[in-house]
Amino acid sequence: xxxxxxxxxxxxxxxxxxxxxxxxxxxxxxxxxxxxxxxxxxxxxxxxxxxxxxxxxxxxxxxxxxxxxxxxxxxxxxxxxxxxxxxxxxxxxxxxxxxxxxxxxxxxxxxxxxxxxxxxxxxxxxxxxxxxxxxxxxxxxxxxxxxxxxxxxxxxxxxxx
Amino acid sequence: xxxxxxxxxxxxxxxxxxxxxxxxxxxxxxxxxxxxxxxxxxxxxxxxxxxxxxxxxxxxxxxxxxxxxxxxxxxxxxxxxxxxxxxxxxxxxxxxxxxxxxxxxxxxxxxxxxxxxxxxxxxxxxxxxxxxxxxxxxx
Numbered sequence: 001x002x003x004x005x006x007x008x009x010x011x012x013x014x015x016x017x018x019x020x021x022x023x024x025x026x027x028x029x030x031x032x033x034x035x036x037x038x039x040x041x042x043x044x045x046x047x048x049x050x051x052x053x054x055x056x057x058x059x060x061x062x063x064x065x066x067x068x069x070x071x072x073x074x075x076x077x078x079x080x081x082x083x084x085x086x087x088x089x090x091x092x093x094x095x096x097x098x099x100x101x102x103x104x105x106x107x108x109x110x111x112x113x114x115x116x117x118x119x120x121x122x123x124x125x126x127x128x129x130x131x132x133x134x135x136x137x138x139x140x141x142x143x144x145x146x147x148x149x150x151x152x153x154x155x156x157x158x159x160x161x
Numbered sequence: 162x163x164x165x166x167x168x169x170x171x172x173x174x175x176x177x178x179x180x181x182x183x184x185x186x187x188x189x190x191x192x193x194x195x196x197x198x199x200x201x202x203x204x205x206x207x208x209x210x211x212x213x214x215x216x217x218x219x220x221x222x223x224x225x226x227x228x229x230x231x232x233x234x235x236x237x238x239x240x241x242x243x244x245x246x247x248x249x250x251x252x253x254x255x256x257x258x259x260x261x262x263x264x265x266x267x268x269x270x271x272x273x274x275x276x277x278x279x280x281x282x283x284x285x286x287x288x289x290x291x292x293x294x295x296x297x298x299x300x
Binding site: 127138146 | 226228229237239248249250277278279
């Protein structure tokens with residue numbers, strides 16, 4: 001009988017220890033979740049975007065809660081089109097130097113003429129030429145890519161990319 | 162005695178047959194085909210690499226470059242078939258570039274282009290039946 005009582009006592013103590021540990025872990029998880037949320041908000045604020053505000057922030061604004069699903073979709077579409085999802089970055093704010101662009105285009109055309117005369121381009125030359133083309137503004141770059149690809153596809157210049 | 166001999170020969174024959182028959186799952190090679198009329202090229206890379214000619218190829222790639230205005234990327238797909246019909250298309254479309262970058266080894270590739278040589282569709286398919294026969298086991 002005595003040992004049974006002792007066993008019950010030990011069991012009670014152990015259960016108490018487990019419960020305390022569980023509460024401590026729960027508190028830790030809660031702290032980590034809060035820290036993670038704060039980091040996410042800080043990163044988005046730094047990037048100048050407000051698209052990932054927590055739900056609580058939205059709920060505080062009466063205007064936000066009155067938005068319909070269609071409104072939200074329209075806002076998202078507007079943001080996506082404003083961000084300009086193309087592989088080429090938008091030009092810098094500085095005015096475009098037309099003379100510099102024309103010089104670069106002439107240089108590319110000279111290269112193409114040289115390769116047409118030879119009838120071929122090595123992979124390294126393809127790489128160099130596409131790099132020069134990449135330095136052009138988007139419209140000019142596209143035109144140069146079209147010219148280069150046409151020369152290759154017509155058989156004027158043998159090349160593998 | 163004769164029955165035993167016949168039985169032995171039969172067992173040897175069956176064993177030889179079983180040893181030479183490879184059970185390896187479905188194999189579906191797709192030699193490269195370039196259709197200049199319909200502006201479409203397709204084929205799997207393994208078949209191109211091991212074609213019994215020195216002209217067949219197919220593949221895609223991406224080049225990215227740091228410029229004054231940011232990262233500029235362009236991609237391309239190219240193919241030549243056994244008849245030496247060849248085409249190369251290029252793209253700067255970010256979604257098509259994503260497709261190229263997500264490709265795997267031994268892929269089946271299909272691409273189409275417009276009149277300017279710009280890629281209008283790029284597809285990759287990674288299936289077991291495009292794999293080479295002896296890559297080992299995953300057991």
